[in-house]
Amino acid sequence: MNRWMIRARERVFGMAPWDAAYITDEWFRAHFEYAADVVHQWMGGALDLRAAKLLNFGCGDGITDLALVLRHGAGSIHGVDIRREYAKLPRIAREQLGMARIPAALTFETIEPCAPLAGRHQQVDGIMSWSTFEHVKRDQLLPILRDLHQCLRPGGVFFLQIEPLFYSPFGSHLRRYDDVPWHHLLASEDDLWRIIETHEGPLDSSEVDFGFADFGVDGYKRFVFEEYQALNRLTADELVDVVQRAGFSVERQERRSVDLPPPLELLERYPPEVLCNNEVFLLLRKEAEQSSLA
Ligand SMILES: C[S@@+](CC[C@H](N)C(=O)[O-])C[C@H]1O[C@@H](n2cnc3c(N)ncnc32)[C@H](O)[C@@H]1O
Incomplete structure (x- = not known):
């Protein structure tokens, strides 16, 4: 209609x-x-x-x-x-x-x-x-x-x-994978990606949008990490x-x-x-x- x-x-x-x-x-x-x-x-x-x-x-x-x-x-x-x-x-x-x-x-x-x-x-x-x-x-x-x-x-x-x-402590938008405050300002990008890549288990459901189903578990990890890299700070x-x-x-x-x-x-x-x-x-x-x- x-x-x-x-x-x-x-x-x-x-x-x-x-x-x-x-x-x-x-x-x-x-x-x-x-x-x-x-x-x-x-x-x-x-x-x-x-x-x-x-x-x-x-x-x-x-x-x-x-x-x-x-x-x-x-x-x-x-x-x-x-x-x-x-x-x-x-x-x-x-x-x-x-x-x-x-x-x-x-x-x-x-x-x-x-x-x-x-x-x-x-x-x-x-x-x-x-x-x-x-x-x-x-x-x-x-x-x-x-x-x-x-x-x-x-x-x-x-x-x-x-x-x-x-x-801010979780300004990376990566908290669903990494709960360490300010980690993105302390760790290298390679280290952050390794934490995300190896993450297992459920994510906080209030942080998982409806795009998750399209990307799948690994695709969503890459999407969220690329979003982090593109933040304008x-x-x-x-x-x-x-x-x-x-x-x-x-x-x-x-x-x-x-x-x-x-x-x-x-x-x-x-x-x-x-x-x-x-x-x-x-x-x-x-x-x-x-x-x-x-
Ligand atoms: C974190 S989401 C927030 C979406 C929505 N406002 C919400 O609260 O769920 C950020 C949104 O900004 C959009 N966005 C990013 N850059 C944009 C731009 N230059 N013009 C319009 N939308 C943009 C993204 O596609 C994405 O949907």
Whole structure:
């Protein structure tokens, strides 16, 4: 059924029924509940999510978007990503919620890294991005952020979250295989790869996404390690600097830190606040245009 037909059907019969009691997958639960609640807390105060046109940059499998529609009443979310994990969402929604059709409020698009969006997406009320900007290539950060700034209407907001930040204890994103804090800043890449390659046993299910089934055990190890190697190593200060250079003003920010003492060897190389800061939340705004009469 195409989107127009789903919308017409929803107008008459309402959205397909769903039930959170079906949820068995911890990755799904973490996004359907926690991530969506955080996005709602940060954006819901700045926008009427029911009426807002939203864009999710780096939407992944789209579970958070689905939850924003079902649990928080969002009326329109367009997810963009360089991968097509969102194509699994209808199946995931069937398995985890017993939902026959994903809502017409959701649309998705595969993009090339750094391909401009502003030509096609204009006057967006709100943008969100969850655990994505640490994966964007350094030289693409500023062009992408400038393009997202152009997509927003004046006065629109952008909620951006990163966790874990690279220099924090598990900033490698390898924790599912290696539980030693800051190991990626202490061990060689060869040593890290050996730990992953020889890892046996179950992984923390809240850290295993729906891509695992495609890759298999060994393929997933290689995928996760390559993702680690490609991280842009951004700190919270660098992120704030680049979003401001792209034209955003920082309306609100929160930095969370771990309560673990960094190894002395690392304290000689990095500031303690960088080593302990594992998460950053930013609420950014595109300033409303000044009236020429003002
Ligand atoms: C860790 S995943 C997070 C996905 C989703 N936000 C979530 O919370 O599950 C990072 C996502 O960023 C996407 N990504 C990386 N670089 C990107 C880029 N330049 N443009 C758009 N998406 C990108 C990846 O394909 C991936 O889906």
